[in-house]
Amino acid sequence: xxxxxxxxxxxxxxxxxxxxxxxxxxxxxxxxxxxxxxxxxxxxxxxxxxxxxxxxxxxxxxxxxxxxxxxxxxxxxxxxxxxxxxxxxxxxxxxxxxxxxxxxxxxxxxxxxxxxxxxxxxxxxxxxxxxxxxxxxxxxxxxxxxxxxxxxxxxxxxxxxxxxxxxxxxxxxxxxxxxxxxxxxxxxxxxxxxxxxxxxxxxxxxxxxxxxxxxxxxxxxxxxxxxxxxxxxxxxxxxxxxxxxxxxxxxxxxxxxxxxxxxxxxxxxxxxxxxxxxxxxxxxxxxxxxxxxxxxxxxxxxxxxxxxxxxxxxxxxxxxxxxxxxxxxxxxxxxxxxxxxxxxxxxxxxxxxxxxxxxxxxxxxxxxxxxxxxxxxxxxxxxxxxxxxxxxxxx
Ligand code: PLP
Numbered sequence: 001x002x003x004x005x006x007x008x009x010x011x012x013x014x015x016x017x018x019x020x021x022x023x024x025x026x027x028x029x030x031x032x033x034x035x036x037x038x039x040x041x042x043x044x045x046x047x048x049x050x051x052x053x054x055x056x057x058x059x060x061x062x063x064x065x066x067x068x069x070x071x072x073x074x075x076x077x078x079x080x081x082x083x084x085x086x087x088x089x090x091x092x093x094x095x096x097x098x099x100x101x102x103x104x105x106x107x108x109x110x111x112x113x114x115x116x117x118x119x120x121x122x123x124x125x126x127x128x129x130x131x132x133x134x135x136x137x138x139x140x141x142x143x144x145x146x147x148x149x150x151x152x153x154x155x156x157x158x159x160x161x162x163x164x165x166x167x168x169x170x171x172x173x174x175x176x177x178x179x180x181x182x183x184x185x186x187x188x189x190x191x192x193x194x195x196x197x198x199x200x201x202x203x204x205x206x207x208x209x210x211x212x213x214x215x216x217x218x219x220x221x222x223x224x225x226x227x228x229x230x231x232x233x234x235x236x237x238x239x240x241x242x243x244x245x246x247x248x249x250x251x252x253x254x255x256x257x258x259x260x261x262x263x264x265x266x267x268x269x270x271x272x273x274x275x276x277x278x279x280x281x282x283x284x285x286x287x288x289x290x291x292x293x294x295x296x297x298x299x300x301x302x303x304x305x306x307x308x309x310x311x312x313x314x315x316x317x318x319x320x321x322x323x324x325x326x327x328x329x330x331x332x333x334x335x336x337x338x339x340x341x342x343x344x345x346x347x348x349x350x351x352x353x354x355x356x357x358x359x360x361x362x363x364x365x366x367x368x369x370x371x372x373x374x375x376x377x378x379x380x381x382x383x384x385x386x387x388x389x390x391x392x393x394x395x
Pocket of ligand 1: 041103104105106107176178214216236241242243244250254255
């Protein structure tokens with residue numbers, strides 16, 4: 001016998017992955033240049049040179065030193081480098097005790113959720129539209145996903161719906177800013193209000209509601225926009241970070257959890273999340289990558305291409321009559337489908353080998369997502385296809 005739940009997870013790829021795989025197959029038939037793949041968030045710029053240099057340097061170190069197990073929480077050098085970076089960036093003190101190195105944000109999220117999931121009734125709230133894997137993560141951690149619908153197309157937080165959703169089983173709220181799929185960045189005022197509500201509600205229900213702040217796009221913001229640091233607005237926040245997007249290292253699986261000193265029951269939270277990581281077999285993140293990060297924690301993201309792509313795509317699509325929120329961060333555009341039915345729109349687009357992801361899995365079936373971490377020339381060649389789709393309307 002096998003677990004039916006796991007069969008379902010293994011068998012049913014997400015729409016995004018399905019579309020990406022379709023694009024690869026289709027490229028063999030019609031040629032790579034005739035497939036316009038805007039499906040997944042695979043960075044299109046190479047890692048910064050400093051990362052390559054660090055790799056080369058790490059590889060000259062004694063083999064036993066770079067291939068051996070590190071402590072489960074990560075090696076001291078990587079934790080110290082992350083802590084020093086956060087101290088500089090956020091102007092508040094961090095030390096290695098605040099940092100647990102993980103295999104990307106996915107592992108950090110799983111360890112946090114499992115650490116905060118006290119029983120099968122534990123609820124975790126997400127704001128639609130949301131990264132679809134949250135459902136898999138929350139349910140695999142043993143909890144229940146609750147979705148708060150958006151208030152409007154600015155995709156900030158619908159506070160009224162949030163207050164109505166919180167109940168005695170609420171354990172956590174997942175916050176993702178800059179956001180996948182909308183590119184929205186929560187304002188300080190929004191985070192302030194979120195903090196106030198969670199403090200009030202924690203008192204009312206008699207236990208702490210945690211924020212799990214999923215931040216793989218923290219450095220990917222444009223026009224000098226600032227990304228507020230969520231723990232500055234709510235003490236009981238655990239930060240899940242990743243180098244997948246900012247340093248273009250998604251296949252290398254490296255990131256971290258950060259538990260700030262302001263967290264209530266700091267030691268317990270660290271033990272619970274470390275225990276959860278242990279229970280899932282995440283004993284230590286890839287050692288070579290830890291040594292790379294120890295040398296690259298301060299390296300900035302290369303945003304130039306994404307900033308250019310964002311402008312071309314946003315201006316091109318809105319000039320044609322598409323509606324979407326101007327994305328301040330990440331590398332996605334979340335566009336209202338012309339007839340309000342993204343599934344139908346994405347099917348029509350697919351017939352032109354234009355691969356965009358319907359919003360259904362993100363909890364927002366009126367919109368579709370366009371990943372602009374792609375080659376700029378592909379965007380330029382794809383714009384006439386977007387125009388054909390909006391001009392022709394529903395067939
Ligand atoms: N969270 C969000 C919002 C994402 O978009 C992604 C990846 O696309 C992840 C988490 C997972 O990131 P990682 O590659 O670090 O596991």
